[in-house]
Amino acid sequence: MKAQRVVWGETLAQLAATDDRIVVLDGDLATSTRSDIVAEARPEAFIEVGIAEQNLVGMAFGMSTLGYRPWLSTFGVFLTNRALDQLRMLVSQTKAPVRIAAAYSGLLNGSSGKTHQDIEDLAIMRAMPNMIVIAPADEFELAAAVRWASGHDGPVYMRVARDAVAPVFDEGREFRLGAPTVVREGADITLISTGVQTSRVLDAAQLLAADGIDARVIHLATLKPLDEDALWDLIGGEPHVVTVEEHTRIGGLGGLVAELVSERGAVRLTRIGLDDRWSESAPNDFLLDRYGLSAEKVAQRVDACLRAPIG
Amino acid sequence: MSVAESLVEGAPLAELSRRARWHVINTVASSKAGHIGGPLSAMDLLVALYFRRLRIDPAAPDDPDRDRFILSKGHSAIGLYSVLALRGYFPETELATFDHGDSRLQGHPDMLITPGVDSSTGSLGQGLSSGAGMALAAKRLGKDFHTWVMVGDGEIEEGMVWETVISAPRFGLDNLTLIVDLNGLQQYGWPAAPGDRFDRSEPMGHVDLQKVFTGFGWNVLTIDGHDFDAILTAYADADARRGATGVPTVIIAKTTKGEGVSFTRGTYKWHNGVATPEQLEIARRDLATAEGER
Numbered sequence: 001m002k003a004q005r006v007v008w009g010e011t012l013a014q015l016a017a018t019d020d021r022i023v024v025l026d027g028d029l030a031t032s033t034r035s036d037i038v039a040e041a042r043p044e045a046f047i048e049v050g051i052a053e054q055n056l057v058g059m060a061f062g063m064s065t066l067g068y069r070p071w072l073s074t075f076g077v078f079l080t081n082r083a084l085d086q087l088r089m090l091v092s093q094t095k096a097p098v099r100i101a102a103a104y105s106g107l108l109n110g111s112s113g114k115t116h117q118d119i120e121d122l123a124i125m126r127a128m129p130n131m132i133v134i135a136p137a138d139e140f141e142l143a144a145a146v147r148w149a150s151g152h153d154g155p156v157y158m159r160v161a162r163d164a165v166a167p168v169f170d171e172g173r174e175f176r177l178g179a180p181t182v183v184r185e186g187a188d189i190t191l192i193s194t195g196v197q198t199s200r201v202l203d204a205a206q207l208l209a210a211d212g213i214d215a216r217v218i219h220l221a222t223l224k225p226l227d228e229d230a231l232w233d234l235i236g237g238e239p240h241v242v243t244v245e246e247h248t249r250i251g252g253l254g255g256l257v258a259e260l261v262s263e264r265g266a267v268r269l270t271r272i273g274l275d276d277r278w279s280e281s282a283p284n285d286f287l288l289d290r291y292g293l294s295a296e297k298v299a300q301r302v303d304a305c306l307r308a309p310i311g
Numbered sequence: 312m313s314v315a316e317s318l319v320e321g322a323p324l325a326e327l328s329r330r331a332r333w334h335v336i337n338t339v340a341s342s343k344a345g346h347i348g349g350p351l352s353a354m355d356l357l358v359a360l361y362f363r364r365l366r367i368d369p370a371a372p373d374d375p376d377r378d379r380f381i382l383s384k385g386h387s388a389i390g391l392y393s394v395l396a397l398r399g400y401f402p403e404t405e406l407a408t409f410d411h412g413d414s415r416l417q418g419h420p421d422m423l424i425t426p427g428v429d430s431s432t433g434s435l436g437q438g439l440s441s442g443a444g445m446a447l448a449a450k451r452l453g454k455d456f457h458t459w460v461m462v463g464d465g466e467i468e469e470g471m472v473w474e475t476v477i478s479a480p481r482f483g484l485d486n487l488t489l490i491v492d493l494n495g496l497q498q499y500g501w502p503a504a505p506g507d508r509f510d511r512s513e514p515m516g517h518v519d520l521q522k523v524f525t526g527f528g529w530n531v532l533t534i535d536g537h538d539f540d541a542i543l544t545a546y547a548d549a550d551a552r553r554g555a556t557g558v559p560t561v562i563i564a565k566t567t568k569g570e571g572v573s574f575t576r577g578t579y580k581w582h583n584g585v586a587t588p589e590q591l592e593i594a595r596r597d598l599a600t601a602e603g604e605r
Binding site: 052054059062068094095 | 421429431432434437439441442446447452454470
């Protein structure tokens with residue numbers, strides 16, 4: 001079981017060996033984001049820009065105009081917040097083939113706390129024209145997504161989790177842009193998740209099964225673009241859908257599904273995610289439990305949903 | 312023959328500048344929106360660059376080996392468009408579409424739709440970083456072109472500029488030149504003296520920019536940004552250092568905001584503005600009778 005960040009570094013090092021357009025620009029966090037793997041394996045593909053995220057984006061854009069396919073290496077929170085204007089002006093607007101690797105995405109960042117938790121990124125990046133927004137489930141899907149993104153001629157935003165999760169897929173996982181994936185069949189309720197949270201939602205489905213509740217789990221590796229027809233085919237007739245995300249409940253996966261179902265028909269929807277408040281620094285298990293994203297807490301919530309008439 | 316007359320026969324720089332300045336004030340008046348003071352202060356620098364220094368071909372605006380220019384102070388777009396039109400990237404008549412729906416000439420430069428625009432800009436402080444990326448890519452690819460970036464003196468209040476100023480010498484970017492259009496005024500800025508409600512002061516008046524850039528490891532040239540011989544000498548100096556020194560160059564060009572038109576000159580009040588028909592007549596006379604033509 002490997003962490004996504006390690007697989008990100010390893011996959012880029014492999015790709016850079018045969019494609020000299022691929023470079024990684026680092027904001028002095030290489031040993032955290034694991035772009036140090038690229039720096040050691042392919043030094044010519046690694047560019048240290050220093051602790052200057054706005055310049056990181058600007059230089060990557062400039063290089064992209066000469067045919068480079070740059071990846072950005074720093075904590076996602078500094079890209080989607082501190083360098084947001086640069087991403088908007090220089091990457092989204094210009095359709096530049098810059099790959100935004102959002103390291104330490106979501107709530108779990110090695111106890112760095114709320115300053116480093118990027119739990120608004122999906123809402124922010126989803127609103128940006130031309131931006132592809134990807135949140136892979138595990139190491140295998142991340143590797144496939146990195147390979148896919150490296151061939152794409154346009155901007156890509158990709159969540160990269162710090163810590164390993166139980167794999168959802170196997171090594172043969174292919175990345176198909178925009179396609180929803182049913183990762184567990186079930187007849188009683190449909191759960192939709194994205195990113196590494198899908199792994200914990202599958203665990204929650206196991207717990208529910210022990211209680212006699214048969215939950216179906218759909219994974220969305222791509223939030224944008226999304227094959228809305230395919231997702232609606234899966235959930236259109238369902239009495240109750242629950243979204244689960246390691247992200248604020250505002251504007252991310254839950255927002256996306258709410259937009260879809262409110263336009264297409266009546267589906268009862270419950271959005272599980274982070275409340276509209278600041279979190280704290282603590283070990284992963286504590287945070288997942290406190291903020292309702294552990295397998296146990298998700299299972300409890302789904303169980304309660306099925307018992308309650310609304311909510 | 313002066314340096315200014317040497318390269319494009321029959322096109323004296325002063326005359327080109329006057330014509331481009333007229334396009335600025337006339338186009339903004341007809342579109343009823345746009346900036347005046349910044350485009351006019353930068354005009355001699357832009358005309359000299361596009362007509363005497365840049366290795367470009369308007370017939371091949373995407374030539375991978377062309378010199379690059381980034382107007383980081385993107386709100387001066389109409390100044391750039393006027394020069395691009397005179398240089399042959401599109402007809403001068405197209406300037407009349409500035410700021411109109413479906414026009415290639417947007418309020419801020421858009422590299423995806425306007426021929427000759429090497430980078431989209433508009434949010435201040437970003438262009439030097441984009442230029443550093445282009446210059447670094449050129450070094451890595453063994454390309455011999457030069458990347459030029461223009462910022463305003465108000466613009467360098469933006470922190471991102473200094474992220475790039477610190478790092479460009481580390482990357483050895485002697486193929487990167489920054490031009491500071493030091494026109495001494497910004498949109499509103501600070502009072503000239505405490506409590507003064509009618510006059511505004513230089514945004515960088517308290518900063519010794521020459522020392523600052525020198526301290527960051529740049530090659531610094533300070534010139535009068537309305538003296539064509541000085542401009543062309545500085546451009547030639549900067550270009551000659553390409554590939555030889557490992558040090559980027561900054562040209563600190565002292566200019567006058569609103570230069571060339573009597574009522575826009577030297578005042579923050581014409582940062583933007585729409586000239587009346589009467590004012591346009593004054594501008595037409597000012598720009599038809601400029602002295603010191605080369």
